[in-house]
Amino acid sequence: MRILVSTVDGGAQLRPLPDSAEAGREGGAGAAGRVAADTPAGGTVPAAALPGRVRELETAHRPRWVWADTASVYPPLLRAGVRVERCQDLRLCHAILRHAAASAGSEIATSPEGPWDHHPADPDHEPTLLDAVAPELGPEDVLAEQVRQDAAVEAATEPGRLRLLLAAESAGALLAAEMAHDGLPWDRDVHDRLLTELLGPRPAPGGRPPRVEALAAEIRQHLDAPGLNPDSAPELLRALHSAGVEVATTRKWELVRHDHPVIPPLLEYKKLSRLLSANGWAWMDTWVRPRPGAARSRFHPDYVPGGVVTGRWATSGGGALQLPKQVRAAVAADPGWRLVVADAAQLEPRVLAAMSHDTAMARAAQGGDLYQGLVDQGIVDTRARAKVAMLGALYGATTGEAGQLMPRLLRAYPRATAVVEDAARTGERGGVVSTWLGRTSPPPPERWWEARRRAADADATGEDTRRARQLARDWGRFTRNFVVQGTAAEWALCWMAELRLRLRSMGAARGDLSSPDGTATGPHLVFFLHDEVIVHTPAELADDVAAAVRGSAAVAGRLLFGDFPVDFALDVAVVENYAQAG
Template sequence: MFLVLSKPHSVDIAGEVIIAVLADTGELISCDSVANQTELVGLIQSKDLSDFRLVWDDTNRWYPKLLAEGIWIPRCVDLRLSDQILRHSEFTRDHYFALRGEDPWLKFDESEPSEGLFELEPSDSELDSAAEFAFQSKVIENSERSQQIKLLLAAESAGALVAAEMKFCGLPLRPDLHEQMLVQALGPRPRFGERPKTLAKLLSTIQTLLNVNDLNPDSPAELIKGLKANGLNVSSTRSWELKRLDHPVVAPLLEYKKLSRLMSANGWHWLDANVADGRFRPDYVVGGVVTGRWASRGGGGAMQLPKKVRGSVVADSGWQLVVADAAQLEPRILAALSGDSAMAKAGKSRDMYEGLVATGVVESRDRAKVAMLAAMYGATTGDSAKLMPLLARAFPKAISLVESAARTGERGGVVTTRLGRTSPAPDAERIFPEDGFSESTDSGARSPRTGSFARSWGRFTRNFVVQGTAAEFSLCWMALLRQKLHELAFDSRLENGPHLVFFMHDELVIHSPISVAPKVGELAVLAAIEAGKLLFPCTSVEFPLDVSIVDRYSDAS
């Protein structure tokens, strides 16, 4: 048994019913009774079931096959992703372990079933989805924060659908344009094992300037040695450190490193391996980062598609790319999370950093940005750290939220996002090392001295609440936009209407027929507003988008 159909119900946060987001217990339709794929297609596509939520063990195992059949799933519960959240969340983990018997996930096999869509004989690795769904529902019902958890699981599961759909549709990428860019930057494609012309030239310049014949700049150790032999004292070969040197070799060296990076990360090999039929199809890993952000696997790093490569990302003829970016998402999340009205007010400005300047806390946009990053990441040195007292005075609630998250982490505690994703517990022995860092005092309390591991863990928990809640916002945003796009192109197959093709933390790209592209942009804005209301029903913080409608990704502002 692997499929269960269950009615959706509404979630009620702060007295406001927003949208139907997660299945309640109720009528379950077992798909065991469905004999074959055709029958399932009929079942899912029939009008009555379009409002239902599909419950399955693992979206990755089933959805790609359904998509290939032209089937779109309105919503689902991904039991695997839900389990990961429930067993760690502060809101649910006590009930989870109290109610959980034998762990059914220990023997669960994530690999895609080989034979068709159905296997008449469930194997040992199959999960009893109905039983697991019942278990999870019970854990959720027992939670005092069931509304948040339900929303989180719905959003995470919707993310799984989006990820599968984005891989299925692929990001349009023109290999001819990409090669053209490579040739322009590096020279013609070299034979295997050889350096392209531009790199070879730069290499010999570098070797001449440093007076070393066989220096390989790709080796940090060799490079440091070569620089030191020329009286250039560096402790690393990071480009920002090299920039500080006053020597003719710096310019060609930095150029070499830049191009060498382009070649190895997004060169011809990357193109061959990751782009087929004019589409880049990375694997997204939903919940792949502890904070709840997505990660990517293989595919040459989908979550870091360099600016330079975006010139090759071009909409199909008759289509456009709608690029939507949540402006200053993390500072806005912090403002909403902490209920800091002064910071919310600064966020009334379309550009929140300019808004901070307008309040008079800092004198320039750059300073505002650096100060916010310092607050969210935990800067301890440099100019950015000096801005902290200014911020703390202007935005006491926001700053005390991140400071308290940091202190919790330093003490070895865990922190939790808005919807309930909880940070992992640190290794207690590293927080409280036995070699004298923090000996017990007479009262038995820990010494106030904090070791470097504890401080760095504090920076992690400080960032966790903001980054993790921002990730929740993005999941809700995508989930809502996905529904709106479906309504816009109700009858067509996913790939024939406007569809999501790329996601990067706070930015979404939709491949859209030209005729509806402006409408898609509006829907993206609307979805972001609704996502803000879902997470923070009572906040005055706004979540505006920068939307560009372009042919080429690199033309987006």
Template sequence: MGGVHVVLTGPAAELPAVVREGEAAPEPPRWTWDDTNRWYPDLLADGVRVERAHDLRLARVILRRSPLAAATPFASTAPDGWDGLEPAPASRAGAGGTPAPDALFDLGALAAPSRRGGSDAAALDPASELAAQTAAVEASTDPGRLRFLLAAESAGALVAAEMHHAGLPWRADVHDAILTERLGPRPPEGRRPERLEALAVTIRDALDAPPTLNPDSHPDLLKAMQYAGVGASSLRKWELETIDHPVIAPLLEYKKLVRLATANGWHWLDTWVRDGRFRTEYLVGGVVTGRWSSVGGGALQLPKDVRGAVVADPGWALVVADVAQLEPRVLAAMSRDEAMAAAGRDGDMYAGIVSSGVVATRELAKLGMLGAMYGGTTGASAQVLPSLGRAFPRAIALVEDAARAGERGEVVSTWLGRGSPAPGESWERAQAGAYESDDGGGARSYTRSWGRFTRNFVVQGTAAEWALAWLASVRRRLWALGETGATAGAAPEPFARRPHLVFFLHDEVVVHAPVGMAEAVERELREAAAEAGRLLFGQFPVEFPLTVAQVQSYADAK
């Protein structure tokens, strides 16, 4: 929230010109608005990029729930319109989402209340909201952390809008060829693809079922399987794989291809790919831990089957980077567990745990660490937890303390101050029921379940904060690399000649870059990861190593 906050005065039609002028200043202002997607897409459509912004909607969600601001009046005031403000869709730009002419005002001096017409924010006063948020941060128990978190969250909103604007390069012809190879030629509407129809026949034959059996009807299919003596109680993959019967192999293949056809088939291609780009809408902070979610097209679940269609423009490359074992490294840094940080010093933390003599195999190290962070209480993860606790006492104590806090109904916090949701009335009823009856088993089960949630919340949420810091640094560094003198890409301005982010998935990013700038992009990705670690954890000796690949197709990155 630092720096000069500026909002504009004048007609909305002048917005791009005024922002261009502000961005050309030696110290560009921090543009403050109610919701990034209500303003930024139209600016991008005019080729205007902003360096910094403050998203009041996202900041309010954080401040209302943060334990760091819990004692401030801001946290305890009655809900109002800001609490109910829904994120605007990124695709709304130019279709009724343009701010009204009287929507522009100057927040540099916290101007008098202004009103916007024609949107969900019509009755909201951004000037007063910014003043209230600033006061809440200053009155919090750790203003520095909250300022960092709000700046990172707002930067994430800029990244999300820019990735929607630029789009992920997507070859529709390659996608169609992948579908044709796996499923057969595109069928008429309402018909199964050729390969699925052939598998349906094989399934019926293996079950000695009539031609009317529809393998897409789970009740009918299970009934036919029981009649044939298959012995399956469900269609879950793990159960089917334990059964020896001729129907199992074709059924598993059918299920796999059905997922491809329904989730990323021809209908998906027709709906989501336009002009060589796939554009989804990312929801920054869409998960309570701060992780992103998405609306439309399933961007966060792009299967390997179709990644071959993600192809760089001619003369360009995809630079794909992901960080190894992000959450365990974050846990080591949060807890200041130097022994655990040292285990990840050579790249593979799980291998480092084995080398230090804590457990016998890498698989056990991984299972044990995942169990510690997610609350695994059975099997191999439970068996190795005592060894991990002795080797890394500070790290294991941190997640155990978070779990116990959750079980007591308390709110826990990420490193920068994002608060977990309170357990709510269901938790309270379960606890009350335990006192009113002799059987507290239901309450204990609910309590332990909430403890598993808070145990992971502190780690996953802090990992999301590291990723936000990484994204913000990458975004700034890519812009600073400047324009290519070679062939422009198909992305719209202001990214046609610049390397730019096109995809993000928790601990992985994809940058679309001119081939001649790919090496520089890789260097900046690595330096941004190191910078994110320093910004969050200071000089604590934890490393965030990246695996980076320069490829033409996303399918070749791993």
């Protein structure tokens, strides 16, 4: 059962819908229109009564909730202690269907841009139950979009894959909202101690900690620049040039190539300054808040599902995707609870083996360490060189050690390398490529096509030709990686979606999933980084959670790749704080 949620004056309209396959068989809009809004599960509900009504329907029917935007609708439900199992996020699904090659002929793909192509942009806006994607969208607009999406999927070249992608993307939206609401358990005292050990005591506002200030003084001395502000890139470049250090940037990779006494303290200064700005005291005051009744505070990240073009997540604040090792000990479970930390080992190469059905590469992945598997098969002589070779294949390296090793991979794994090589050639021609489930890459930008047209002119110069070729190679590297990174993101979404359902079942067996104030009472996901997850769980359930994490990875592999024999190996640790996971 599906229930469409749309806003009306002072409340929300609930409209039961047929399942998507049924709607497709019976004519899409006509089938949806024949389901009355005033059936027992439908009707108009005042805003204040909506959480209770959603809870009732969730318990009675376990529907798939269809709404405009999870990021707007779900947080208020969470604050009211209501958690739903499934949804269809029309905004996220629209973005996929609009650009997917599999649905290129659909109304969604061919219509002019409209309100569904944009997302509310006010970062200070507190979402309410009555928010929609755009204020001009009413109940009939939301219904019409849902009908268009059903039609686009049913007419797609591979509807099953696309349907799975939309379900996984929508599940990710629920997870993002739940993780932002629940927060990552955080020990502020440990964080303060770690910062003090590394940087010195907390400085006055606008000042530098003692260790950072001492390094700044050392840098000024080595460069004979007493007034230098090391945080100013132009000033630092001028001072380095005056001291005979000829660098074009102040990036680490360029600085380490030079032998000068200023380099070691400058690199240390940059590392500690980065920690101070990204995860220092000001960051903690902004993003880590006390949780009433809990022993630990909580870090509340702002995840953006599908925020990267490949489908990977991004964040719009807090830097959840970049928690450095220096502060991970502050990520600490509540007393009586544990953290189950899991990451998928060498995920992208395993995904490549599965999507290409390269059995030789899949055999190398058996046993847990794919890179060692390459050594055992005699492809390369060391694990380090195996890693260089595989990453070179994924990212299109043509020079250096990776370029030298590439012919060995081509001979050993012709099916796997053909997938990325074909994707690269397609990109170089200006074409688009798709992931396993159907997310499609964008076409090259206009400047790319302009360079190509310029190189084809009769009066084109050698520089015009070189620039066009370089842009083509660059775009080919993008499409080469897109198909693998995007498919890995799909696997990760399916992994998390399955794990979320298993954790819900474990939590439901203990009672309500959350307390009246919205606090999660059972095991729940609290962190996600591309191929790594953290679950916060009561200690007595930790081993069961670890088994659920592994089982969910196996299910994700079968959902995407059927019975193809590739192992998705996980490193799983049950710990009291994140640093203990290694």
